[in-house]
Amino acid sequence: MSDTAKLQVPGKDVEYPILTGSVGPDVVDIRKLYAQTGMFTYDPGFTSTASCESGLTYIDGDEGILLHRGYPIGQLAEQSSFMEVAYLLLNGELPGKDELASFNNTITRHTMLHEQLATFYRGFRRDAHPMAVMCGVAGALSAFYHDSTDITDPKQRMIASHRLIAKMPTIAAMAYKYSVGQPFLYPDNSLSYTGNFLRMTFGVPAEEYVVNPVVEKALDRIFILHADHEQNASTSTVRLAGSSGANPFACIAAGIACLWGPAHGGANEAALNMLHEIGRPERIPEFIARAKDKNDPFRLMGFGHRVYKNYDPRATVMQKTVREVFEALKVNDPVFEVALQLEEMALKDDYFVEKKLFPNVDFYSGVILSAIGFPTTMFTALFALARTVGWVAQWNEMISDPEQKIGRPRQLYTGPTQRDYVPVDKR
Numbered sequence: 001m002s003d004t005a006k007l008q009v010p011g012k013d014v015e016y017p018i019l020t021g022s023v024g025p026d027v028v029d030i031r032k033l034y035a036q037t038g039m040f041t042y043d044p045g046f047t048s049t050a051s052c053e054s055g056l057t058y059i060d061g062d063e064g065i066l067l068h069r070g071y072p073i074g075q076l077a078e079q080s081s082f083m084e085v086a087y088l089l090l091n092g093e094l095p096g097k098d099e100l101a102s103f104n105n106t107i108t109r110h111t112m113l114h115e116q117l118a119t120f121y122r123g124f125r126r127d128a129h130p131m132a133v134m135c136g137v138a139g140a141l142s143a144f145y146h147d148s149t150d151i152t153d154p155k156q157r158m159i160a161s162h163r164l165i166a167k168m169p170t171i172a173a174m175a176y177k178y179s180v181g182q183p184f185l186y187p188d189n190s191l192s193y194t195g196n197f198l199r200m201t202f203g204v205p206a207e208e209y210v211v212n213p214v215v216e217k218a219l220d221r222i223f224i225l226h227a228d229h230e231q232n233a234s235t236s237t238v239r240l241a242g243s244s245g246a247n248p249f250a251c252i253a254a255g256i257a258c259l260w261g262p263a264h265g266g267a268n269e270a271a272l273n274m275l276h277e278i279g280r281p282e283r284i285p286e287f288i289a290r291a292k293d294k295n296d297p298f299r300l301m302g303f304g305h306r307v308y309k310n311y312d313p314r315a316t317v318m319q320k321t322v323r324e325v326f327e328a329l330k331v332n333d334p335v336f337e338v339a340l341q342l343e344e345m346a347l348k349d350d351y352f353v354e355k356k357l358f359p360n361v362d363f364y365s366g367v368i369l370s371a372i373g374f375p376t377t378m379f380t381a382l383f384a385l386a387r388t389v390g391w392v393a394q395w396n397e398m399i400s401d402p403e404q405k406i407g408r409p410r411q412l413y414t415g416p417t418q419r420d421y422v423p424v425d426k427r
Contacts, residue, residue: 009037023058040410052239053401056089056393057230064310068228069093077317082223082386083107083193086165089228089393104193110166111187111196113174114144121178130175130381131260137171138164139253149247151399160248161392168388169193172381173200179377194220197385202373214328215372218321219382222365225314226383228390230307234258234265238391239398240407248395255391256384265380271302272335272366272376280334281341288342292351302363303346304356311358318364319343322371331371339367 004015005028014036017029027050034040043049058067066073069088076085080094087095087103095103120140124133141163142149148160174184177200185200195211198219203209229235237258241251259265278287290298305312326336343359346352369379398404 007033007037009039012037021053022055024060034410040412042412046236046409051231051236051407052398053403054231054394054397055092056397057228057390059230059307061305061307062309064308064313066229066313073225073313074317077221077224077314080224081192082220082227082389085224085227086389089389090161090396106162107166107193108187108189108196110163111170111189113167113170117144118174118184121174121184124178126179126181128179129260130172130179130378131256131265131384133175133178134168134171134381134384135253135256135260137175138168138256139250141167142247142249145249149249151242151245151247157248157396157399161396164248164252164388164392168385169197170200172378172385173197175381176201176374176378192216192220194223212328214324218325218368219372221317221321222368222382223386225317225361225365226386228387228393232264233261234387235391235394238395242395242398243404243407245406248392251395252388252391255387259384259387260380265383267301267360268362268366268369268383269376269379271362272370272379274301275335275338275342275367278338278342281337284338284342284345288345288349300342300346300357302366303352303359305358305360308358308360309356312360314361315359315364318361318368319359322364322368325368325371329371333371335367335370339363 003018005018007014007016014033016033018026019029020026030041041049056069058070059065068076068085069092071088071094076088080088083104084094084100086107087100117137117140120137121133124136145160145163148156148163150156170187177184183205185203185205187196188199189196191199191211195216198211198216199209231239234255238251238255241254242248246254262270278284287298287300290296291300322336322339325331326333343363346357346359352358366376366379369382370376374382
């Protein structure tokens with residue numbers, strides 16, 4: 001392939017360098033396009049535009065590949081832990097035994113929230129959505145931790161990163177506790193990251209909470225599978241906010257706000273609602289027929305993905321995990337049977353095969369979270385908890401990039417041309 005791309009515009013021909021990454025499509029470097037031609041590119045949603053250079057996560061949607069720092073997501077979910085993946089994303093390599101122990105200790109020591117934040121929670125209505133609470137509390141952290149908001153100091157950036165990863169489970173658990181009227185539980189440093197979150201969410205002061213290891217492992221896997229997903233909407237939001245020099249707590253709050261959108265973080269809730277709507281396995285053919293009917297607004301939620309045009313590699317792990325959770329908790333739920341049979345029938349149906357509508361991670365994660373005991377309003381909050389690791393790693397990478405500039409997308413203006421103001425009495 002030529003190392004330059006040629007573009008013909010009225011009046012001149014211009015050439016632009018072709019940049020090659022370690023894997024994936026090459027990109028045309030058009031940074032000088034406006035200066036040389038007086039034109040911009042038009043790319044709604046930036047789906048054909050690389051906005052940054054990154055070494056964190058690689059996705060090949062056609063082949064169903066997801067890599068974190070080169071490691072396949074399936075291997076990480078099966079063999080690793082969320083803390084290991086967090087270390088990997090932050091530091092670039094898997095930790096050694098001592099490095100992991102040190103990292104776990106650091107995160108554990110940052111899990112408590114400033115005591116005044118408990119009062120902050122009480123300013124919300126009891127029926128406030130957990131994402132509204134998380135967005136507010138995450139943004140408020142900058143008012144309590146002034147010693148880690150100087151983004152020019154690498155040490156402060158790392159302290160802020162550790163604080164965000166450590167405190168997000170506490171923030172999420174407190175949001176849940178507040179919504180159900182139960183007292184907040186302080187973190188227990190003897191437990192794992194995920195075990196501690198389960199205890200803070202479902203435990204009560206009146207009795208000891210025993211962490212179910214199967215549930216703990218399942219939730220840890222869900223956290224791993226949602227840790228990072230390249231330059232998606234919320235990650236791009238974090239980077240855009242960070243490009244202005246905003247403090248890290250404000251940037252993560254912006255990411256939470258974006259993730260709250262139903263097109264981004266609410267898919268697993270929608271998939272679970274659909275499974276409840278189907279209700280019984282014998283009704284599956286009826287709903288599959290509706291999904292094929294162009295005149296019927298019904299859509300199979302949890303199938304297909306904007307990026308993955310093959311089987312979502314995260315769904316493979318979830319399919320196994322959902323069985324383990326249901327067996328451990330002795331759950332007898334027809335929704336589980338509906339999910340399994342719907343997947344089997346859809347994978348054999350020519351319509352879905354041709355359109356490559358394969359089950360995605362949301363198809364299973366909602367069922368698992370519901371079985372564990374989380375209400376649907378907490379699903380996106382758990383997504384935000386896990387994705388904080390990716391947001392923080394992406395933010396750190398952006399701040400350290402010497403070519404980083406404040407984000408400034410362009411536009412194709414289609415409004416009125418210049419016109420003169422007319423006084424109100426003459427209009």
